[in-house]
Amino acid sequence: MEELGRRISRVLRRERERAGLTAAELARRAGVSKATVSQLESGTANPSVETLWAVATALGVPFSVFVDEPDDTPTLIRSGAADGIRAADATYEAVLLAAGAPHARSDLYLLRVEPDEPRSSLPHTVGTVEHVVLISGSALVGPADAPIELAPGDYLRYRGDAPHVFAALSAGTRAVLVSEVR
The missing domain is CATH 1.10.260.40 (lambda repressor-like DNA-binding domains)
Incomplete structure (x- = not known):
């Protein structure tokens, strides 16, 4: 690799x-x-x-x-085994689990977030939509001006091409994020 x-x-x-x-x-x-x-x-x-x-x-x-190397062989990523990219201003780590094909323009991430400063994101590429499923913990997620509190199992879709936020409210917060460009 x-x-x-x-x-x-x-x-x-x-x-x-x-x-x-x-x-x-x-x-x-x-x-x-x-x-x-x-x-x-x-x-x-x-x-x-x-x-x-x-x-x-x-x-x-x-x-x-x-961050992703294309490969057609089966991929297994054990929980906690993969290194992610850390945010500079929050206790937030994004682990790329799977990248979509270049024409598909979607990526799958595991987020590991701890209560700290919220992870504020500037708008991504026009047409970006983000999908979040909270696995554990609790968090405020979504549009920067109106984030929504999520509990385990909750799903939220929001525009990624507008300012948005992810703020863990409890320790051990984990989520799956799909970012797609339509």
């Missing part, structure tokens, strides 16, 4: 070149520094969820292209 930093580096360069963007233009569109883009492309950065989402949105690609 390819090391994550090398994969991000390789895929970022490929997608930036496909989009016909310079590193400076990508940085401007993503709202990050040119140095950050350069470090990501050289494999020397340790990006946060926010940085990768911003870059993916600026490139118009799913977040998963940076």
Whole structure:
């Protein structure tokens, strides 16, 4: 399996070149520094969820292209065994379980969230819809201006192309998230 930093580096360069963007233009569109883009492309950065989402949105690609290696063999991910990408501003970790095919543009994540600062997300690519099923704990989830309290087993669909939030209300909060671009 390819090391994550090398994969991000390789895929970022490929997608930036496909989009016909310079590193400076990508940085401007993503709202990050040119140095950050350069470090990501050289494999020397340790990006946060926010940085990768911003870059993916600026490139118009799913977040998963940076972290998932396509493979047709059966995949088993044992609970607690997979490393995720951590948020910079909240106790929030997203583990990519499965990425949709490039034309499908949907990703499946396991979220591990602890009570702390809410995980506030800026709008993703236009047409993004997120689906959440809460597995354990409790959380406020959905539109930033009107989040909804979820209990285990609850399902919520909301626009991911508008500001949204995920705030754990109890320890050990876990959820399944599907992010799709329609």
